[in-house]
Amino acid sequence: MQRLTGIGVSPGIAIGRAVLLLQNPLVVRFPVKAGRVDDEVARLERARRLSEEQLREIKARVTRGASDLGHLFDAQILILQDPMLLARAIDVVRREQVNAEWALQRAFEDVSAIFDEIEDPYLRERRGDVADVAGRLRMNLGYGRSAGRELFRDVEEGSVLITDELTPSMAAQVDWTKFAGFASDTGSRTYHTAILARSLHVPAIVGLGDASARVLPGSTVVIDGATGDLLINPAEDEIEATRARAARWARALRSYEHYRSVPAVTGDGLAISIQANVELPDDLLFAQEYGADGVGLYRSEFLLATISPDALSEDVQYEAYRAMLQRMAPLPVTVRTFDVDEEQLVSWPQGLERGRAATAARSRGPLGLRAIRLMLARRDMFRTQLCALLRAARHGRLRLLFPFVSGIEELREARAVLKEAAEELERRGETAPAVPVGVMIEIPSAAVTADLFAREVDFLSIGTNDLIQYSLAVDRTDARVSRLYEPLHPAVLRTLRHIVRAAAHQGTPLALCGEMASDPVLLPLLIGLGLTEFSMSPSAIPVAKQVICQVRAANMRRVAQRVLRMATVEEIERHLLASLGEVVRRATPDDERVDGAT
Amino acid sequence: MHARAAARFVHTASAFASRIRVAHGEKVMDGKSILGILLLAAGQGASLTISADGCDEVAAVDALVALVDSGFGELPCNG
Numbered sequence: 092m093q094r095l096t097g098i099g100v101s102p103g104i105a106i107g108r109a110v111l112l113l114q115n116p117l118v119v120r121f122p123v124k125a126g127r128v129d130d131e132v133a134r135l136e137r138a139r140r141l142s143e144e145q146l147r148e149i150k151a152r153v154t155r156g157a158s159d160l161g162h163l164f165d166a167q168i169l170i171l172q173d174p175m176l177l178a179r180a181i182d183v184v185r186r187e188q189v190n191a192e193w194a195l196q197r198a199f200e201d202v203s204a205i206f207d208e209i210e211d212p213y214l215r216e217r218r219g220d221v222a223d224v225a226g227r228l229r230m231n232l233g234y235g236r237s238a239g240r241e242l243f244r245d246v247e248e249g250s251v252l253i254t255d256e257l258t259p260s261m262a263a264q265v266d267w268t269k270f271a272g273f274a275s276d277t278g279s280r281t282y283h284t285a286i287l288a289r290s291l292h293v294p295a296i297v298g299l300g301d302a303s304a305r306v307l308p309g310s311t312v313v314i315d316g317a318t319g320d321l322l323i324n325p326a327e328d329e330i331e332a333t334r335a336r337a338a339r340w341a342r343a344l345r346s347y348e349h350y351r352s353v354p355a356v357t358g359d360g361l362a363i364s365i366q367a368n369v370e371l372p373d374d375l376l377f378a379q380e381y382g383a384d385g386v387g388l389y390r391s392e393f394l395l396a397t398i399s400p401d402a403l404s405e406d407v408q409y410e411a412y413r414a415m416l417q418r419m420a421p422l423p424v425t426v427r428t429f430d431v432d433e434e435q436l437v438s439w440p441q442g443l444e445r446g447r448a449a450t451a452a453r454s455r456g457p458l459g460l461r462a463i464r465l466m467l468a469r470r471d472m473f474r475t476q477l478c479a480l481l482r483a484a485r486h487g488r489l490r491l492l493f494p495f496v497s498g499i500e501e502l503r504e505a506r507a508v509l510k511e512a513a514e515e516l517e518r519r520g521e522t523a524p525a526v527p528v529g530v531m532i533e534i535p536s537a538a539v540t541a542d543l544f545a546r547e548v549d550f551l552s553i554g555t556n557d558l559i560q561y562s563l564a565v566d567r568t569d570a571r572v573s574r575l576y577e578p579l580h581p582a583v584l585r586t587l588r589h590i591v592r593a594a595a596h597q598g599t600p601l602a603l604c605g606e607m608a609s610d611p612v613l614l615p616l617l618i619g620l621g622l623t624e625f626s627m628s629p630s631a632i633p634v635a636k637q638v639i640c641q642v643r644a645a646n647m648r649r650v651a652q653r654v655l656r657m658a659t660v661e662e663i664e665r666h667l668l669a670s671l672g673e674v675v676r677r678a679t680p681d682d683e684r685v686d687g688a689t
Numbered sequence: 690m691h692a693r694a695a696a697r698f699v700h701t702a703s704a705f706a707s708r709i710r711v712a713h714g715e716k717v718m719d720g721k722s723i724l725g726i727l728l729l730a731a732g733q734g735a736s737l738t739i740s741a742d743g744c745d746e747v748a749a750v751d752a753l754v755a756l757v758d759s760g761f762g763e764l765p766c767n768g
Contacts, residue, residue: 166692169699169723
C-alpha cells in the first residue's frame with residue numbers, strides 16, 4: 092500500500108476503483124492559407140457559442156443545488172466574452188494566419204503571463220479560471236470531442252476520480268452519481284473546485300503533487316477528505332476499517348437533511364445553541380447549510396493562509412470580516428483574534444497547506460510567545476486587526492474573543508489596545524460601536540480564576556482541546572503519552588463545573604468550543620454540567636442536533652452529578668454509556684434502526 | 690478585486706454604451722473586460738480612477754462609483 096497526503100478539502104470517505112483524467116493540453120499548431128482564415132475565425136466563434144451555452148447550463152445546474160455558487164460561472168462567462176482572450180485570438184488568426192488552436196493558446200499564454208506577475212495569491216489563482224475557459228474553448232474547437240457527462244458515460248458507479256487538475260467547470264459537469272470522490276495533483280483549499288466539492292458533499296483531496304502519475308487506472312484507492320489521505324492499493328483490513336468510517340459519514344449526511352432545519356432542543360425543552368467553527372470564509376457555506384446558529388469561533392489567523400502578513404492591511408481584513416458578518420447576519424459571529432506564534436506568522440501559508448496544522452504546529456512551542464502574548468508584543472498588528480473588526484462590526488453581530496489569556500492583566504491590556512483602536516477610528520471620523528468582548532478559557536490559570544474573568548467580560552468561551560492538554564500536562568502528539576489525554580478525567584469535569592458555576596454566578600454567557608462538543612457521548616454530559624452554547628466544525632452539527640433532541644437535560648444533570656463523584660475515567664465512561672445507551676447507539680453508524688428514526 | 694466583485698463591475702459597465710476606462714496607478718484597463726479589471730490587481734482600499742467617454746458617460750461613472758463605494762455587497766448580480 093502507498094499513502095499520499097494532500098489537503099483534505101471536502102470531508103467524507105470514498106473507496107473505489109481509480110479513473111484517471113489528465114487535462115494537459117495537446118495543441119496542434121500550423122499556419123493556414125489566406126483563404127482559410129475566415130474558417131478558423133468561424134471555428135473560434137462557434138466554440139465561443141458552444142462554451143457559453145455549456146457554462147450557462149452548468150451555472151443553472153449548480154445554482155439549483157447550492158444557491159451561492161453560480162457566480163463562479165458568471166465570471167467564466169465574462170472571461171469568455173472578454174476582449175483580452177477570444178478577441179485577441181481572433182486577431183492572431185487574422186494577422187498571422189495560424190490555426191484557431193494555436194491562436195487561442197497564444198492569447199491564453201499572454202494573459203497567463205500577466206497573471207503570473209501578480210503577487211496576490213488569490214488573483215494568481217484566478218488564472219485557473221482563465222485556463223478553465225481556454226480549455227473549454229479548446230475542447231469545443233475539436234470536432235465531435237465530447238465533455239463531461241459524455242466523457243464518463245461508460246465509467247462504473249462508485250469510481251474515484253484521479254486528475255492532474257480538476258477545473259471548476261469540469262467538476263460541475265462530472266456526473267457525480269458515478270464518482271464517490273476525487274483527488275487532484277494541484278489545487279488549494281480556496282480553489283473553486285474545492286468549494287464545489289464541499290457543496291456537493293463529494294469527498295476530495297487536492298494538492299497531492301503527483302498522484303495522477305502514481306495511481307494506475309483501475310487500482311483500488313481510498314480517499315479521506317477530512318485527513319487528506321489517499322491510500323493506493325490498501326490491504327483488506329485497511330479497507331474494512333475505512334468502510335466503518337465511511338458508514339458513519341454516510342449516516343451523518345442522511346441525518347443532516349433532517350436535522351439542519353430542526354432547532355436543537357432537548358426532550359424536556361432546553362434550547363441549545365449550536366454554532367460553527369470556521370477557518371476560511373468559504374466554510375460559511377457549510378455553517379449555513381448545516382443549520383448553525385452562528386459562527387462560534389472564527390479562527391482569524393487563517394486569513395494568513397491566503398494573504399501574506401505584510402499584505403494583511405486593515406482594509407483587507409475589514410473586507411474579510413465585513414463579508415462574513417454580513418453573510419451571517421442576524422446570527423452572531425465570534426472572531427478570535429490572531430492565534431499564532433512568531434514562526435507561524437512568517438511561514439503560515441506553508442504550515443497550513445501542509446495539513447491543517449493549527450493543532451500540530453501549536454505543539455512545537457505551545458507555552459511560548461503566541462496568541463494574545465504575541466499580539467501584545469506587536470501592538471501595531473493587534474491594533475490594526477481590532478480597527479478592522481470595529482469597522483466591520485456595524486455590518487452584523489460581532490463578538491470579540493481573545494485567545495490564550497492566562498491572567499486578568501492580559502485581558503485589561505488587550506482591552507486597552509481595543510480602546511486605542513476605537514479612538515483611532517473616532518479620530519478618522521468613523522464610528523466605533525460597542526462590541527461584546529470575551530476570553531478563551533483554555534489555560535488552567537484562567538479556568539481557576541474564571542470567576543474573576545466573568546466579572547470583567549461579556550462572555551466566556553472554553554477551549555477544551557488546550558484546556559485538557561494543559562490541565563493533564565499531556566502532549567497529544569506524543570504517541571507514548573497521548574492515551575493520557577482524557578476529556579472524562581475527573582479533573583477536567585470538575586474544572587468545567589467550576590467554570591460553569593463562576594459564569595452562572597455573574598450571569599456571564601458561556602460557550603464551549605473544541606472537539607469535546609462534537610462527541611455524541613460527551614455532549615449530553617456537557618449539557619448536564621450546565622452548558623447550553625457550543626461551537627463545532629460544521630460537519631459535526633447534524634449529529635450533535637440529533638443527540639440533543641434525544642436527551643433530557645434533567646436526566647443529564649443527574650448523570651453529571653453522579654459522575655462528578657467518581658474517581659476513574661473507566662467508571663465515568665461506563666456510567667455515561669449506560670445512561671446514554673440508546674442515544675449513543677443511534678448516533679453510531681452501523682445501526683439499522685437509524686434509518687427508521689430519521 | 691475578487692472575481693465576484695470584478696464580475697459585478699463588468700456587468701454594470703457593460704450596461705452602458707460609453708467606452709469605460711479604469712485606472713489604478715499607471716495601469717489603465719477596459720472597464721468592460723473582466724480580465725482587465727482583475728489584472729489591475731487593485732487590493733481593497735486601493736484608489737481607482739473611473740472614466741467614461743460617450744453618450745451616457747455621466748450615468749456610467751455615477752453607477753460604477755456607487756457600486757465600488759457600496760463594497761460590491763448589496764447589489765444582486767443577474768448575469
